[in-house]
Amino acid sequence: MNDYIEEFQALLGQLSPEERDEAVDFYREYLQDGGYASYDDCIRELGTPHQLARKVLADYSIRTLDAPMSQQSRQQPKNDVKTIWLIILALLSTPVTIPLALALAGVIFAGIAVSGSLIIAVLAIFFAVVVVGITGFVVGLGTLFSSFWTGIFYLGMGLMVIGVMIMLVPVFKAVVNGLIRGITLFSKWIYNKIVPKNRAERKGKGDQK
Amino acid sequence: MAIQISSELLDGCVLGILNGQDYYGYALTQKVQESISVSESTMYPVLRRLKKNDLLTTYDEPYQGRNRRYYKITPEGKRQFGIIQQEWQEFKQGIDNMLGDDQNE
Numbered sequence: 001m002n003d004y005i006e007e008f009q010a011l012l013g014q015l016s017p018e019e020r021d022e023a024v025d026f027y028r029e030y031l032q033d034g035g036y037a038s039y040d041d042c043i044r045e046l047g048t049p050h051q052l053a054r055k056v057l058a059d060y061s062i063r064t065l066d067a068p069m070s071q072q073s074r075q076q077p078k079n080d081v082k083t084i085w086l087i088i089l090a091l092l093s094t095p096v097t098i099p100l101a102l103a104l105a106g107v108i109f110a111g112i113a114v115s116g117s118l119i120i121a122v123l124a125i126f127f128a129v130v131v132v133g134i135t136g137f138v139v140g141l142g143t144l145f146s147s148f149w150t151g152i153f154y155l156g157m158g159l160m161v162i163g164v165m166i167m168l169v170p171v172f173k174a175v176v177n178g179l180i181r182g183i184t185l186f187s188k189w190i191y192n193k194i195v196p197k198n199r200a201e202r203k204g205k206g207d208q209k
Numbered sequence: 210m211a212i213q214i215s216s217e218l219l220d221g222c223v224l225g226i227l228n229g230q231d232y233y234g235y236a237l238t239q240k241v242q243e244s245i246s247v248s249e250s251t252m253y254p255v256l257r258r259l260k261k262n263d264l265l266t267t268y269d270e271p272y273q274g275r276n277r278r279y280y281k282i283t284p285e286g287k288r289q290f291g292i293i294q295q296e297w298q299e300f301k302q303g304i305d306n307m308l309g310d311d312q313n314e
Contacts, residue, residue: 026234026253029278033235046249059254 001031004042004049011053014082015060023056058083058090058191080184084108087191108187115179122179126165126172133161214245219255220264221293227265227282228290234278256280264289 005028012020027046036042046052061083088105136158144151214222219241226232226240238252259265264286269276282290 022257023253025278026256029233029275030235030238030249032275033233033277052250055250056253 001028001037001039001042004031004039007049008053011049012056014057019060027052054086054090058086061086080180083184084112084187087187090191104190108183108190111183111186115183119176119179122172122175126168129161130165133158133165136161214247216255216258217293218297219247219251220259221290221297223252223255223259224264224282224286224290224293227280228287231279231281233280237280259286262289 005024008027009020009024012023015023031042031045034045036045047055061079088108136154138158140151140153140155140158142151143154222241222245223237226237232240234252234256237256238247238249241247241252256265260267260280262285263283265280265282267278267280269278271277
């Protein structure tokens with residue numbers, strides 16, 4: 001049992017020491033009270049340390065996502081990306097559902113791919129317009145001496161475009177973050193749909209053994 | 210079983226059990242499993258959530274040279290339990306209207 005707990009503890013590295021100790025204490029007590037002495041007994045009761053740890057971690061991330069935005073809006077995208085991975089891992093952690101999980105992971109990956117391309121497209125637009133602005137500015141400088149008014153015109157256009165784009169930076173940021181968040185909520189939705197099913201199936205399988 | 214319990218209901222069930230007496234983790238899990246099918250790894254997140262929302266508190270009691278963590282419902286937890294109970298009654302009524310036994314064809 002100690003091996004099991006140690007392995008489980010090592011897998012919770014991403015949590016704060018406090019959170020980790022709490023989870024470890026809970027499951028140690030649980031296994032002691034249930035009299036699950038051997039490593040195999042523990043696995044039969046709670047799944048492998050990997051599965052258990054992934055469930056705990058996935059639950060943590062989903063909880064964080066549900067928490068009020070204000071507390072953690074700063075590092076949202078990073079958390080979101082982590083959540084997506086943890087959810088995929090959690091789905092993969094149950095042998096029975098691996099085929100199902102693979103299909104779902106495929107769907108999630110497709111979603112990520114689509115959103116990823118959208119993000120790239122948004123960035124490309126942004127940079128293209130900035131380049132146009134800079135070009136306008138440079139062309140304006142060049143023409144300034146041969147034809148003063150045309151030069152001024154290009155100069156002004158270039159500066160204006162660059163200015164507008166700089167003002168729009170938060171908008172682009174919001175769009176990209178929104179896309180990432182969209183994928184996360186989608187994965188979360190799938191996770192919520194699927195995980196209860198896992199439990200039932202796992203239960204059934206456990207009984208057969 | 211195809212019908213799955215929602216986390217709100219699970220909260221309610223745990224609060225309901227703790228409303229009667231305090232329990233430690235393993236016994237509480239067993240108690241819940243007497244009535245419904247939940248996986249062993251479901252209880253920890255539930256208890257953590259309830260504790261975080263101050264619906265229950267914990268205290269440790271020594272047992273055979275180690276500590277057992279007991280879970281105790283708070284006044285706020287009792288209030289919440291009442292709300293869930295009432296919501297469940299309404300929900301149950303609604304479902305019974307559609308598939309209850311007095312609706313034999």
